[in-house]
Amino acid sequence: MLAMAFPVDLRRCQALGLAGTAFLAAGGETAGALPARELIAPESGRAALGLVGVYFGVVLLIAAWALLGTVVRGPEPPTVRSLLGVLAAWAAPLLLAPPLFSRDVYSYLAQGAMVDAHIDVYAYGPARLGGPLADQVAPVWQHTPTPYGPVFLAVASALSGLTRGELPAGLLGMRLVALLGVALMAAALPRLARHSGVDPAAALWLGALHPLVLLHLVAGAHNDAVMLGLLGAGLVAARGRWHVLGVVLVTLAALVKAPAVLGLVAVVALRRHVGVARAVATTTAGALATTALATAVAGTGYGWIAALKTPVSPHNWSPTSVLGRATGALLENLGSDLAPLALPAWQAAGLVATTAAVLFIWLRLRPGPVYALGLSLAVVAVLGPAIRPWYALWGLFLIAAAAPSGSLRHRVAAAVGCVLALAVLPNGGPPDTAQVVLAVSGGVLALVVLWQAHQTARAPVPGRTA
Secondary structure: OHHHHOOOOHHHHHHHHHHHHHHHHHHHHHHOOOOHHHOOOOOOHHHHHHHHHHHHHHHHHHHHHHHHHHHHOOOOOOOHHHHHHHHHHHHHHHOOOOOOOOOHHHHHHHHHHHHHOOOOOOOOOHHHOOHHHHHOOOHHHOOOOOOOOHHHHHHHHHHHHHHOOOHHHHHHHHHHHHHHHHHHHHHHHHHHHHHHOOOHHHHHHHHOOOHHHHHHHHOOOOOHHHHHHHHHHHHHHHHOOOHHHHHHHHHHHHOOOHHHHHHHHHHHHHOHHHOHHHHHHHHHHHHHHHHHHHHHHHOOOOHHHHHHHHHHOOOOOOHHHHHHHHHHHHHHHOOOOOHHHHHHHHHHHHHHHHHHHHHHHHHHHOOOHHHHHHHHHHHHHHHOOOOOHHHHHHHHHHHHHHOOOOOHHHHHHHHHHHHHOOOOOOOOOOOOHHHHHHHHHHHHHHHHHHHHHHHHHHOOOOOOOO
């Protein structure tokens, strides 16, 4: 309805989204995931106003993105270059904003400092490092080894050395690293879309301009941006004449975060014209060589293989962990000795279901390799032992590049992403009732403003006849 009433064009969408991210950045100054020494009590007036401002901005951003979708699907869609300009404009206010929606970036900095100090990050959590930097890490992760691969830890260690442990410089550095990942994503999407017969502008709109990208990869500075950027670049290379480079880049993505290892299956599928056996052999050899070299350069050893179980922490939320805890509580109330086995059993069931679903996608549905990879990563995110809103981007990124525009999966991915954009408080902590009320108030206020603009646009101009 708004799209029908507003004189929607690219410039107005850009301005509305820019207003949204500006409110996000301003609200984050008091309600974001601030350093411990700068934390403001959630019940204070400043924090309350900031929380309202953040959600006011989130709803404006979602509205701008939805309206931009009507422009992309319109008779004169914008060019890829102009959409990249919109992405840059929307991201600009977040560059110097405090971390939002998660405190993970503090964990990244602490882990980089641990590598720099020759502390085994696969055996110890940030508490082992101690000091002001470790104090910023959320309590639940203080004693948890890192699940990240040697490539990301090498980046974090290099950043630690450059910034000498200074928090403001480290936060800016991590955000710039995340922005580089988003830039790689934005560069890869149109190329992958053209190869898949998808409108490049539509792919860029869904896969790089989506509110989740701005909120969690840019504002949250999550290392998923680096993983997805390398994965996208690797798939582009593998589609062309640069198969070896594609293997290297996809392997590097997996050495940031493990789910990207599924990208090697897509690389093999993209090279099946040379013979499956040959494609598997060259891809495997390239991946093993890249892993050995990257691990040697990072100097972190192979502890990351055992540390992959870190996301299976009982504190994590996911459908399988919720079912496991509920089943365990029921069995405990019944006096059963099987209660401690409930959570591991459900997590094992999730692993089996994930494997079965991925095999079904690749062997029975048989969509294109990029599309199959996007669907597989979506399954891993949903059925895995831990789920976070930004994990939805694993599948969304590649579904955007390969799913037909307007298809059911395309629409579902867009809708789910928008719902998840509202799911986490800007301080990264668990919500209480008062904070939920404030967040809802900010969102409702934005809807009121948008509705008023809608009504104003519909009102007849005095002196003008129909």
